[in-house]
Amino acid sequence: SPAWFAAQGSTQSAGTKLLSISGDCKRPGVYEVPFGISLREVLALAGASDVGAVQVGGPSGAMVGEDALDRKICFDDLATGGSLMVFSKSRDLLEVVEAFLQFFVDESCGYCTPCRVGNQLLLQLVQKVRAGVATAADLEQLSDLAETVKMTSRCGLGQTSPNPVVSTLANFHELYAGRIANAINGREPSFDLAAAIAESAALAGRGEQERGE
Ligand code: SF4
Structure with missing residues (x-):
């Protein structure tokens, strides 16, 4: 009744x-x-x-x-x-967060920039944390970007898509902090200097000139 x-x-x-x-x-x-x-x-x-x-x-x-x-x-x-x-307890919760973000990247209709681009950037930052090459600055960016996407997306999908990041940063912060890498002499540990030099040399054709080709 x-x-x-x-x-x-x-x-x-x-x-x-x-x-x-x-x-x-x-x-x-x-x-x-x-x-x-x-x-x-x-x-x-x-x-x-x-x-x-x-x-x-x-x-x-x-x-x-x-x-x-x-x-x-x-x-x-x-x-x-x-x-x-x-x-x-055996689960990697950041793997779960990454899967949720991938879902939102796939489901975003692309109409507004915060959701279309922001979720992609959130995904890349979480992948960076999981790879062990993110710095404390990346964590700050992750938190700030999550709030920006929530506040500026046009519809409910984008306004809630950062929630897995926001809630795990709040409730499982050690998951992120435990994987942070220290900057080396102020440089991002994920930045491959040798590869960047090789790429710019190839674009400028320097390697070929030096070989006399
Ligand atoms: S927030 Fe909504 S309108 Fe904007 S891109 Fe995402 S799904 Fe589309």
């Missing part, structure tokens, strides 16, 4: 919620739960143990860690459209 349904849930989020739970759990599936249930209880229903992170609300949602397990699934706390993706 409507009265029974309204009696379910929390004070500000009445009723029940359908959750699609996938990823590293024994019993993935769609669950109907009362609003206000904790994330920990939901994960127990799905048989998830050794949880390293949960992506709440799909790729454009937020990635939360163990410290969020006692938060409540409801509009006034941990809101979600219904998707929960579970990642065990």
Whole structure:
């Protein structure tokens, strides 16, 4: 009955919620739960143990860690459209972030520059971090660019596409900090000086002149 349904849930989020739970759990599936249930209880229903992170609300949602397990699934706390993706502690969360960004690069319609170009640049920066050649300046740029894309994109896709970056920078900052390379004499470690000189010499035809060709 409507009265029974309204009696379910929390004070500000009445009723029940359908959750699609996938990823590293024994019993993935769609669950109907009362609003206000904790994330920990939901994960127990799905048989998830050794949880390293949960992506709440799909790729454009937020990635939360163990410290969020006692938060409540409801509009006034941990809101979600219904998707929960579970990642065990053995997962490389930056690989997940990279996959989400690649999804947004592929899905961007290209109409506005912040989303079309910004997501591509975010992807390149995360790849740089994963390769171990990003500097602290790259992390600052990653954070600033994510906010710019969120604030200036035209529609919801671009306004939410940086969320995997924003939430992992906030909740899993050690993942980024642990892979930062130190600049060498002020130079970016990813800059290959020998390759750059060889390329410019080839463009200028210097190598050929020196060989008398
Ligand atoms: S934000 Fe929306 S309109 Fe702009 S490029 Fe992305 S998908 Fe297209």
